[in-house]
Amino acid sequence: MEDRDWLILQALYEQKNITKTAQALFISQPALTARLRNIEEEFGIKIVYRTSKGVHFTPQGEYLAKSSTDILFNLRRIKEHVTDMNxxxxxxxxxxxxxxxxMYMLPRLLQCFKQEHPHVEFKVTTSWSREVFNLVHNQDIHVGFVSSDYGWQSQxxxxxxxxxxxxxxxxxxxxxLPKLPRINYQTDSLIKAMIDKWWRENFAESPSISMEVDxxxxxxxxxxxxxxxxxMPSLIVSNIEHLHKIILTDKEGKPILRxxxxLYHxxxxxxxxxxxxxHFVKNIDFLNLILPCK
Known part of the structure; x- marks a missing residue:
């Protein structure tokens, strides 16, 4: 089997649909169907059954599809190791x-790093901190940047x-505050819990939410x-001079910090x-003009 065949099995198992899988992999449906037929001939098995509601994997096909994640992971690690031998x-x-x-720091950080190491390329995944934590844990990414503490056990x-x-x-x-219009936004669950805890410690009534934004x-x-x-976190509004800011404090009068x-292995x-x-990131002063390149 080719590397792409394992990728096809992985994507098809996630999508359960030939059309969506072909679109996700940027190949035609006939080409996708032909590759599936070749895989079936190579293993001498039936991989999927097609119905009006999508595709259903046979037990053998499901085993191959689930194995594709480990195989693709190992192939990627082998390629990275070979490249790193230089x-x-x-x-x-x-x-x-x-x-x-x-949004606010990564572009500048990557720009500065690439100036020092021009032969490096980047593959970036943006998500909630919890999902980034899981990506680092599973080694789907090399390094993760999160805005919450999920109890990471490695570095x-x-x-x-x-x-x-x-x-x-x-x-x-x-x-x-309870009587004033509040604007809410979607955020990481731990950050939301921290803000909600502060509110409960200071008010007996719910906030008056006037707007929900994404x-x-x-x-x-x-x-x-x-x-x-x-x-909200103070850095995002630090450059808007006309805004009024009040720092949240806990019961002991200490600022509530994000x-x-x-994170990395x-x-x-x-x-x-x-x-x-x-090493590069550890020597960056993130609060000094938001990552000036050296």
């Missing part, structure tokens, strides 16, 4: 990052921490336009490209 820093660096980190490095604040276009009395960046623009207040971490540092990147 002492130069080259190849594809697989990264994962939260949407917040991707991690604290990049920066920032206070969580109440941001509004005009001054407000924090005691009146992204933190959208929420920032709504707040800047005077449409309500929001509780921490951003770099120690054994991956044996790869030149990963070792170089981790």
């Amino acid at each position: 002492s130069s820093v080259a190849g594809t660096l697989r990264l994962g990052a939260s949407s917040y980190f991707t 991690r490095h604290l990049l920066f921490e920032e206070p969580v604040c109440i941001a509004s276009a005009s001054p407000l009395d924090i005691r009146n 992204k933190l960046s959208t929420c920032k623009e709504m707040v800047a336009s005077g449409l309500g207040y929001a509780i 921490r951003t971490w770099m 120690e054994e991956l540092l044996e790869m030149n490209i990963v070792s170089a990147f981790v």
Whole structure:
């Protein structure tokens, strides 16, 4: 079997649909069907049955499809190891990052790293911190950047921490928050839990949610336009001078902080490209003008 055949089995098992699988892999349906037929002939088995509701895998076909994940993983590790046998820093660096980190810091970080190592390419996955954590754990990516602490047991490095604040276009009395219009945004579950805990410790009534938006960046623009207040990480509004910010504090009067971490497996540092990147990131001052290139 060719490498692409294992990729076809993996994608078809996820999609359960010939048309969607062909579209996902950018090949024609006849070509996909022909490859499936070749695989069946090679193993002497029936892999799938096609019905009006999609495809159904035979027990043998399901076993091959589930094996494809491990086989593709091993093939990728072999290729990376062969590439890494050369002492130069080259190849594809697989990264994962939260949407917040991707939008405001990752582009500048990769630009600076590529200036020092021009033969490196990047494959970036953007998702919630929890999903990035899982990607690092499963070694689907080399390095992950998350904005929550999920109890990572291998190597991690604290990049920066920032206070969580109440941001509004005009001054407000924090005691009146339950009566004021609040703008909510989708965020990582641990960050949401942290904000909800602070609210319960300070108010006996629910907030007055006037707007729900999908992204933190959208929420920032709504707040800047005077449409309500929001509780958000302070860095995102640090460059908007006219906004009023109140830092959240716990019962002991200490600022409530959101921490951003770099996660990776120690054994991956044996790869030149990963070792170089981790070392580079550890020497970046993330709060100094948001990653100025050296």
